Amino acid sequence: MNHFTLPAVLIGLAPAALAMAAEPTPEPTQASPSRAEAPAQLPTVHVTDSAEDRPGLSKATVSGSRTGLATLDLPASLDSVDEQTWQERGDSRMADIIGRTVGMTPLSATSYNSLSFSTRGFTGTNSVGIAEDGIRLGVASTTTPYPANSWGYERVEVLRGPASIVYGTGTTGATANVVRKQPTRETVREVLLGTGSHGTAKLGLGMGGALSDTLTYRLDAYGHRTDGEHDMARASGGKLMSTLRWQPTSALRLELLADVSDEKPARYFGTPTVNGRIVPELLGRNFNTDDSDIRIKDRRVRGRMLYEVNDWLSLSNELYHFKADRYWRNIEAYRYDPAAQTISRGDYLELSHDLEQTGNRLESRIKAGAHQLAVGWEANRARFRYAGNSDSRTVTRPIGDTGIVPWDSPSAMVPRFTTEATTHDFYAEDAWTLSDRWLLLAGLRRDLTDFSRNDLIGSGSFDKTLGGTAWRLGLTHKLSAQTSLYGQVSQGHDPVTNVLTLNLANRDFKLTTARQAEVGIKQQFGEGRGEWTAALYRIEKKDIITRDPNNSQVSVQGGKQHSQGLELSAVTRLSPHWRLEGNYALVDAKYDELIEAGGADRSGKRPPNVARNTANLWAHYTTHSDLGRWQASLGARAVGQRFADNANTATSPGYTVWDAALSWRPGPRSTYRLTVRNLTDKVYTYSAVSNAKASQAYPGEGRRVDLTAELAF
Template sequence: MNNYLASGLCLLALHSSAQALTLPASPVTAPEVDTSIDLKTPTTAGSRLNLTALQTPGSVQSQTGAQIRERGDASVQDAVSRATGISRTGTPGDGGTSLQARGFTGQGSVMQLYDGNRMYTGMGTSTFPVDTWAVERVDVLRGPASVLYGEGATGAVINTLAKKPFAGEIENHIRLGYGSHDRQQQALDSGGSLTDTVSYRLNLNRLRSNGFIDRGDSASDFVSAALRWEAADNLSFTLAHDYGDQRPQNYFGTPLINGQLHKGLRDKNYNVSNDTQHYNDQWTRLTSQWQINDNTSATNELYYLKAQRRWQNAENYNFSAGQLTRSGFYGIKHNQEQVGDRQTFTFQHSLFGLDSQTVTGVEYNRIRFQLNSNSPFNDVLKDGQPLDVHHPAPAPFESKDVHQPQFQTTSKQFSAFAENRLQLTEQLSLVTGIRRDYVHVDRDDLTKAGQSDKTLTGNNWKAGLVFAVTPDTSLYGQYATSTDGVGGLISLSPSQQQFDLASARQTEIGIKQTFWDQRGEWTLAAYHIVKKKLLIDVPGAVQLKEQVGQQSSNGLEASLDLQLPNAWQLQANAAIVRARYDDFSQVVNNQQVSRDGNRPADVPRRTANLWLSKAVSDDIRAGGGVRYVDARYADTANQNELPSYTVVDATLSWKAMRNTTLGLQLNNLFDRTYAVSQYNDGQQWILGEPRSLFVTADYTF
């Protein structure tokens, strides 16, 4: 730690160069102005130095909010799964937001940020952001990102940026929508200047649906508000608050009958009659940006995050000996509060006589988490409630165990980090970074009056070279490390607290290029990741683990973006990954069974996406896309497999009048029955939505 601080002090003492430094750019576009993003656009996920994709030694990708909404993606996870090599793995048990990237899955390996802020996930759940209406853009960095954001980012990091206040005349955008399954939307986007120094942005979105399963009603309400004050030419403050209340379709999957999916069961609901799935999230942020002088700037982000989550469901549906049964009556409640602050300084200076940029910073978080449940989750009927497969009768939730407080934790996190870009020659640059994380977790057992605590530390670094072959072509190579928890840090059990963070390292090489007078761009990347210190079962010991396992992945990723003649636009990507357990075993029937060589659950070997759109006329635009995800295993034994799927979507928009646009979204055009993810060790498939349409009317004034 002392070495890191000394390095930071040395950087502060360097002489400043004459080149001016600007604050990191923030989107300030008016409603639904689709600002194009290309390889020369600064990204927020791959670096804190405001580097473009061509300058970043890593795989970065961005989508604008307008693109996301135009394609009919209702969630950030739907939108991100169109990015290179990323697929959905979410279930109600993790908030429905879990993702897979580069062979690693879940909230503990694919980090999701909101405006650069991270909410520490309790019991592996994340339930924000709510929808895509208030999204300005989404930035993705694939591969380890712990040196930027801390533990839990070996596979990727996803940063969702909210719409920001903008200067100028007040503009309003109203949307009304209606579609299949009685889906309804009423939304507002309003923003502009209130005075010469004060601007605002307000987004409201109300969604309702009957769902595609019986008793599948869902509701969502979202508010995003921000006020920006330009206190001086070089100083600004932005106060933002986001509120989301979700009651998603309470669907824990369709059970397999004799190991097979029966399409006629797609609309059946096997849950209890008084099922509950309710998420309430609030995020408040105060951001200050200060341009101290031409070469130095400072940014401070003070934030408060609060999440409440509630489940009450029968989650397991098993078919055996000709009988379907309902079991797993889980009543769970999470209460979580997080207060944090991040202070960064950015410098433009010289180092060894070379042009250099450096960002240094510190971050502090205090997280309080409490779990209430009916643990140990003993069902009233030991063998489960019998159900009619085709006519499942709803029944009230029942459990032998009382719902009560289980434990509470107080976690304190502190980190210091630095990142530097050094221009070695006119064409060659070196990007490096270091980070030191410290987390202390105090855990109080509320059932046995016990107490335990754990201190975890993580040290991560990266180094990458970028060679600008031409101003439009870059070659790069990078080495980066990361750390993941063996579980959610703020909810580690006493047994999990015995272990250190799992560690990973990645080597990556790639090429990025724009061509054809900036009308086309493509990227290609190859990587190798090794993650160590996985938990494996101890033979002959009940529920005991040791931390000696290893997992690896190798892959290729490619993307292409073309502005074609006659107003055609093509975007495509594909990824191949070979993920495997190198050293991993499980105890089955008191015998240790090796899983070496097996593929981790929920990881497809191949994914691909394509989107083709055309401006038919000045007023009409049409588009269509294909999403492909290869087969995945549902278990580490690689015995239960989810089949591959290909889904086609289409959109059409018509500017009927100067301020009015009508839209049509068609999802799953060919009504494919497919499994997005799985539950209950693959005995239940979380199916994608059947063919649906959604009609929108947008009015701006």
């Protein structure tokens, strides 16, 4: 959400004040004798810090529709979190920011930079997408490590439910769109300094402004390091984000963006569990190899053009190139046998991903009477090269060992296959204002992908074409200027596995199809001091992978699952001192048809790592003194019980984690913040897995104290 600081309000009032001062005083007349005798009275001007309210429903969304609708008018469920909100909460990790929105549960541990979530009954990167400025980020296998942190971004918007009409395949559960800070003519200088528990340190630098009458820029740099709270959990990384904007006329804008990031995450893949529960005496020990390694490097360049042809037509084009180099060498699967007092280690994985993606999106927006249309064509080509070892052994050692072993895999990492996927997406959306109170939103998208795989070892090469059609039809009725009712039906699609890693075993599979029906209400109240939303939905997904009823060793499509639920969110300013924020999600998710290897029928079971109940609550108290502005914040995140397997026999207990923050703002350009995460040092689970090879969990972080300084010049 955008917001105005006090200096901005004063600057905005300055021209009006000057105009009032320059306006000539009327001459006294016979008709107004009192005005000649009484002193001139200027109207009282009340200046408030509107950043405290930050209403979001009235803002135009760039994530829910290509037509630029306000969130209040959008017939879909959408959350928005701005920079000031996540700063007040002490959040900087993108997974935490997204994970506090309604119904979103982060699945990746704090120590590992991968954006994986559960929402509306669906999990992982094949169902919950991540985008930056509306462009889906490159995904190979199940890894989405960028953007790992919030520096350089102004807000995050989360569109829930099938979002294929806007973002393409792989977005049945939701899509989180991260919006960058933009160049401005105003000079900007920002500094973030931070230190904290476990040897944590971070530094962020941001600057922008005008280089000439037509050139502006934005530059953001960030670096961090930590020793971590587990063995071998040291992590470090950094990034540089840059935007150069040339605007020769008010109608034409050209931008060049170049980013680099380099991360070395913690070499930690969780802790053993028994029946889904963390074993306390093993928590903190690392069962990976002592010479393990993880390196993640991303490079991306984009060119953007926006041309306002006239009052009713605008054209935009975005050309981008993305390159990712990633390397892992780890032992990633662990199983604990409490009777034998042994630890079994498997998945001796050494592999590298080399991914390059080049794409272009051409779009036109048209205003025609009561219609606002967006029509576009997006094309991209991704090339993926995979090298890895082949080591399926399991090594069992007594628990009394140190737990850290050297890398001793007999299998060498060699190039194994290359893949290429060329995708063309055609889409159209129409926001039709039927009247002052009714709006109809309709959209259609067709995705076509030509895929080829070239096996460098063996004979698994093949070609394949994948196609999917997405659509949505939504209706919004405004009961008043502040209240909207909406309903929508939509269809999206997900791959059964990541497209770039298709192999012979799944080459005959098509995209899964998901259909959703949703109704909801959105309302602002108290003259903009608060707002709330509610949504009811049902999603049915078919063609998930199951087993042939006549041969349980053969995988086929034909499985089904569904989810239905309720989502509530609200923010209100109770007084000049108190603000409350909260959300709650209830999810009923089940497999309708699913047979596993061996013939076990999992119909009626809940999918792994899906909680029936999740909730977030924040209370902020703000006061002012001669020393400046003070704010105390207390927050809680609650996640209900989940299962670690399809059989629903391994249970991860629910949890509630409390966080607190205290900030001091001595002036408009500096804020000092003390944050305590996990106040009670609760032991809890981000996500868990339980199968024949592994029974382990990613634990949540323990108590942590951070101190940061946010400065502007």
